[in-house]
Amino acid sequence: MSDRTHAAFFYGTLMAPEVFFTVCYRFSTDNVSLLKSLHDFKPAILHGYCRRRVQFADYPGITPDPDHEVRGMYVTGLTDANMHHLDTFEGSEYDRKTVKVRVLSKVGDDKGRGNVEGEEVECEVYVFKNPNHLEDREWDFEEFRTQKMKKWTREDYGFDNTDHLAPQAVEDNEKTAAV
Template identity: 80%
Template sequence: MGSSQDNTHTAFFYGTLMAAEVFFTVCYRSATTNVAILKKMHQFKPAILHGYCRRRVQYADYPGIIPDPDHEVRGVYVTGLTSANLYHLDQFEGPEYDRKTVKVRLLSKVGDDKGNGNAEGEEVECEVYVHNKPAELEDREWDFEEFRTQKMKKWTREDYGFADSDHFSPQIIENGEKDAVVCK
């Protein structure tokens, strides 16, 4: 279990949760704590997971990963996760994902989208969510930039990186996508 002495956990995120705004919305949806304090609790570091490939989930804004010895997935290694954070993450990911313990390599230098120029450093153990229905994955890579620029706003609490607002009402979004964290 990717946990450390201070009873916190670590995880590798490769999809929507790479965006800090989505991560904080999922883990602290109803938090009233100052955002700056919450942000100090976690470190986000670029990392790579070998032996998996990332694919877009059909009819969805988010990806899944499945084991694949010929590929690797670039993402973010996050520290300082509490048991409550993991509970919210498990709820967010839902039954189509299994939480597994894996080893990732931190990137001391981040290369281009194809991985050219990546410099791999320390290997660390952490949790990751693996998609358990490979037939639901498209035969194409998921595009984080497209998500960030076109879709992310409907996945986040507006005070986590967007214009100030105190109007947060969760709603179900089109295509039956994940509904727990969406704001109007």
């Protein structure tokens, strides 16, 4: 293990800090405020890729496509242990690749109108291996956040404006599907 930190671009479920902290610190008993202080989340854009919903899943995949771009989160302060948890979470459906993204100094609307791109930075991203398993439609983050995210998070990793994360009953089959 090294002392070096990593950066990554997240474009799906991990854009939600609640999911990221659940994946990277699921069993941690550390102070949540301390854990939150270790990482920076900044809106960013990845050119040359397309995001699609994975068939029969709550999450997306990206594939190279020169005519598209993907908006997501650039996250810094990742440790080797974080990367191990992320690799395990992403599993065999994805390859981790090094890419360059542009951090957004101003975030536009859902269509990207009004985006102002800033610094270009290098980071890791998980690219989907099987494009034929992707639906022919964009993955909807807001739909995930409001309808599915509660199955993907640890309840004590709440953030501002996330009242939909209040403890709710979840069926055992829903928990199994999310893991």
